[in-house]
Amino acid sequence: MTAPFEIEVVGSVEGLPKSAIGPRSLLWWGTFGFMLIEGTAFLLAAAAYLYLRGQAGGWPPPGDAPPDHLWGAVFTGVAVLSLIPNLWTARMAKQKRALEARWGVLAMTLIAVGLMVVRGFEFAHLNLRWDQDAYGSVTWLMIVLHTTHVVTDLGDTAVLGAWLFSHECGDDQFSDINDNAVYWNFVVLAWLPIYLLVYWGPRWL
Amino acid sequence: MTGAADIHAASDAERCARLAKTWGDAPGLWGFLTTTDHKKIAARYILVAMALLVLDGLLAVDMRLQLAFPAVKRLGPQGFNESFSLHGSSMLFLVSVPVMEAMAIWLVPLMLGQRNMAFPRLNAFSFWMYLGGVLMLWIPHIANVTPDLGWFEYAPLSGPNYAPGHRADVWAQMITFTEVAALAVSVNTFATIMRLRPPGMTLARLPIFLWSMLISALMTIFALPAVMLVTSMLITDRLVGTHFFDPAVGGDVLLFQHLFWFFGHPEVYLIFIPALGFVASIVETFSRRVGFGYVPVVLSLVSIGVLAFGLWVHHMFAVGLPKLGNSFYTAASMAIAVPTGLQIFCWIATIFGGKPVFRTPLLWVIGFIATFVIGGLSGLMTASAPLDLQLTDTYFVVAHLHYVLVGGAMFPLFGAFTFWYPKATGRVMSEAWGKVAFWLILGGFNLGFFPMHILGLMGMPRRIYTYSDAMGWGPLNIVVSIGSVIAAGGAAVFVANALFSYWRGAKAGPDPWGGATLEWATQSPPPAYNFDHIPVVDSLTPLWTQTGPRPVLEGLSLDHRELLLTSPVEAEPDYRQHSPTPSIWPLLAALATSAMFVGSIFSPWALVWGALPVGATITAWFWPKQPRRHLGDKP
Numbered sequence: 015m016t017a018p019f020e021i022e023v024v025g026s027v028e029g030l031p032k033s034a035i036g037p038r039s040l041l042w043w044g045t046f047g048f049m050l051i052e053g054t055a056f057l058l059a060a061a062a063y064l065y066l067r068g069q070a071g072g073w074p075p076p077g078d079a080p081p082d083h084l085w086g087a088v089f090t091g092v093a094v095l096s097l098i099p100n101l102w103t104a105r106m107a108k109q110k111r112a113l114e115a116r117w118g119v120l121a122m123t124l125i126a127v128g129l130m131v132v133r134g135f136e137f138a139h140l141n142l143r144w145d146q147d148a149y150g151s152v153t154w155l156m157i158v159l160h161t162t163h164v165v166t167d168l169g170d171t172a173v174l175g176a177w178l179f180s181h182e183c184g185d186d187q188f189s190d191i192n193d194n195a196v197y198w199n200f201v202v203l204a205w206l207p208i209y210l211l212v213y214w215g216p217r218w219l
Numbered sequence: 220m221t222g223a224a225d226i227h228a229a230s231d232a233e234r235c236a237r238l239a240k241t242w243g244d245a246p247g248l249w250g251f252l253t254t255t256d257h258k259k260i261a262a263r264y265i266l267v268a269m270a271l272l273v274l275d276g277l278l279a280v281d282m283r284l285q286l287a288f289p290a291v292k293r294l295g296p297q298g299f300n301e302s303f304s305l306h307g308s309s310m311l312f313l314v315s316v317p318v319m320e321a322m323a324i325w326l327v328p329l330m331l332g333q334r335n336m337a338f339p340r341l342n343a344f345s346f347w348m349y350l351g352g353v354l355m356l357w358i359p360h361i362a363n364v365t366p367d368l369g370w371f372e373y374a375p376l377s378g379p380n381y382a383p384g385h386r387a388d389v390w391a392q393m394i395t396f397t398e399v400a401a402l403a404v405s406v407n408t409f410a411t412i413m414r415l416r417p418p419g420m421t422l423a424r425l426p427i428f429l430w431s432m433l434i435s436a437l438m439t440i441f442a443l444p445a446v447m448l449v450t451s452m453l454i455t456d457r458l459v460g461t462h463f464f465d466p467a468v469g470g471d472v473l474l475f476q477h478l479f480w481f482f483g484h485p486e487v488y489l490i491f492i493p494a495l496g497f498v499a500s501i502v503e504t505f506s507r508r509v510g511f512g513y514v515p516v517v518l519s520l521v522s523i524g525v526l527a528f529g530l531w532v533h534h535m536f537a538v539g540l541p542k543l544g545n546s547f548y549t550a551a552s553m554a555i556a557v558p559t560g561l562q563i564f565c566w567i568a569t570i571f572g573g574k575p576v577f578r579t580p581l582l583w584v585i586g587f588i589a590t591f592v593i594g595g596l597s598g599l600m601t602a603s604a605p606l607d608l609q610l611t612d613t614y615f616v617v618a619h620l621h622y623v624l625v626g627g628a629m630f631p632l633f634g635a636f637t638f639w640y641p642k643a644t645g646r647v648m649s650e651a652w653g654k655v656a657f658w659l660i661l662g663g664f665n666l667g668f669f670p671m672h673i674l675g676l677m678g679m680p681r682r683i684y685t686y687s688d689a690m691g692w693g694p695l696n697i698v699v700s701i702g703s704v705i706a707a708g709g710a711a712v713f714v715a716n717a718l719f720s721y722w723r724g725a726k727a728g729p730d731p732w733g734g735a736t737l738e739w740a741t742q743s744p745p746p747a748y749n750f751d752h753i754p755v756v757d758s759l760t761p762l763w764t765q766t767g768p769r770p771v772l773e774g775l776s777l778d779h780r781e782l783l784l785t786s787p788v789e790a791e792p793d794y795r796q797h798s799p800t801p802s803i804w805p806l807l808a809a810l811a812t813s814a815m816f817v818g819s820i821f822s823p824w825a826l827v828w829g830a831l832p833v834g835a836t837i838t839a840w841f842w843p844k845q846p847r848r849h850l851g852d853k854p
Contacts, residue, residue, distance in 0.1 A: 019729075019740060020768040024755060027783055028774030031794045040337055040414055040784055040796050047406030047440060055444035058481070062448070062463075062474060069471045145460035148469035154461070155452070165830075173838050181845045186797070190843075 033185035035108055035192050045193045049200045056204050059159055063152045063211055073219045075149050080216035082139040089132045090209050093202045096125045104195035112183040115191050119175040126168040133161055156208050163201045170194055237777040242748035244801055253801040255339035256747060260346045261325030268318040271309055278306040280707050287700035289688040299684030300367040307370030312397045317349055319493040320404040323432045327408055329738035330429060332417040332754035335798050337410040340805045345403035347809030352396030359389045366390035374464035374475040379457045388820040391450040395816055398443045405439035408432055416790040419756035426736050430517050431496030434524040435489045442485035449478035459823050480531035488527040494628040497635035498584050502566045504734050505581040506573025509760055512565040519558030526555045536604045537611045545604040552602030563588060579653035583634025586661045590626025594619060615675025621668050641731045645743045646724030652716040659709025667702025670695040735760035753783050804840035811836045
């Protein structure tokens, strides 16, 4: 089969590169699309939190205690500080420095593991159960929703790290490292309003 | 690796043979299970959705038999509840949204002159998840575990206190399946349209069809998380004792409605906006002129997409919200009539200003305009909060929603099916039988649904399984049921025509209608690789303006799957992207995800343990094929 119409070849794309990094890369757009979906879910969950707050007589409702501050603050501090090695790793990927990028991904894996441990303590110090009342349910919803993102990124980063230590790093992998770092930025930035709502909401609202 | 000289030197026949080998699937069952060809995936979506359309239509006819006469006891209240719940849930979640997305999967790459979508394996995963959603609803139905609370299953009726058993769980998890599928397609469509446009197809030269699919994909991205959130909250209320919708301990039942309709109203538009894209393509082609008012039509699509998110409360006028809120949402609901009306005027202007050829696809568009305008006008009536209070939960609403959904989305879909059928199959559907089907469906539909407006005004509530003779609703109900049977007969003619034409229809050739956009610049049906070369575009209607030899680019590999990426706005060539090969992992990932979803109806631990195989299959799916690194290697 050949083209059903007469054609004229007016150029060639043969000289174009075979990969790109950052917003030029196709996978970045996919990651961006999923961040839009997840960001919307965070916003709607926050709206549900505020809605239930608006219907309640007090916040926390009488008899409930707000979450303890310590572990939430530790998580937030470590998460924000983790942006430094994360951005550094992304920069190494953009400069195609495989050695540094590889160790950067390993460091980010370990940081995410550490944060999961902290998150465990957070759950233990929420001072309420999900099935206690609607306040408990929506507080757990916010944190569980965010935790699924930390777990997803941890899995993704760990697999990427394992792969990088066992394979040669090509241009596509530098792009993957960058996109993975972009996703972690999102996970951290999404946490900040959730932190404010969950930890300061019951004290301020 | 193919060298430069090799690409240039290949003869046309050799080039096509090599491309066919590169982009083809493995033979037999393995090829069936692993394919990432967007045309095959879309065809599966469309065939499953059409089969469900038939089943849902039969459910509708069954309900109309029940209501044709007063005091019929054949179905009984439970049977009737199950029938309309299954009909509505299946039509909204398993037919209307998926079939529109399937049209995007099939047509977007063809209209872009591309060989596949941005993320082919995500497409395959999406279909298997959709199929999981279909089975999630219909297999329990066979086992008599059918949802029975309508298509929106409000809490607290669907909560743990009022809905024992698993009927509500089946409904909620079916939604999880289909929403995962729909979100996957939306991200894919969004990335494909933004980055895989052919050189020259700037955003200002994007066909209206592609604008409609882009806006619909973005709306899906922003709307569907709401329904996933609310059904997840419902499931946790039922499974682990959360209290989102339990007022006794601080929950709120209206939260369910707010979240559901924050999704539910945009959902109507993300069904309707792709239909507007079909209409634009059909009107332009059969009027033989560039569509009137490109910029206003695009801007009105965008404004419909935005306004659609500000209307959801008009589904809740009867629940007792503050009056100021009701007034605001009344105004917003009426405002959306402006961009919609503007588009209709643009199409009428296109038809009047062109040389219209009234083939079957254009007839469907005219049927759409007439029917949808009636639906839009009854929408304006229900948008008014005081009037809505009288009309809500009556047959007037049943009439309205079918006029907008069937008239506004299904009629353009039937037109689109007829219009692009030759491209998909290589044969044209019978024009005569197409017209018979059109008139039967249009006539039957209006005979069936228009009297429902009057029944609603007479006070007949929706969702009742029977009524007394003394109510005086009998005569109109007979008319409604006769109309339904006529429409069903028309649907049978339509299906028979499609089946018969597949084997016996006239040969179509590449461009049977004289179309203007790129999908008509390849064979019918298109080969696995869609296009021999990369087309170059210089106008909104490239096939009409390029009168001489068509300009193309070459240089993509013939022996490896490669796509040309272009810049997001100006569509300037950027880089060559490797496109993934067929793979079994999307199917296995979908199976693992399905097991997790089904398990989570019974135990929350299914989410924990079920996540492990999901993670494993997705890892295998994305595992890059690079050489192993050895100890001592330099970085």
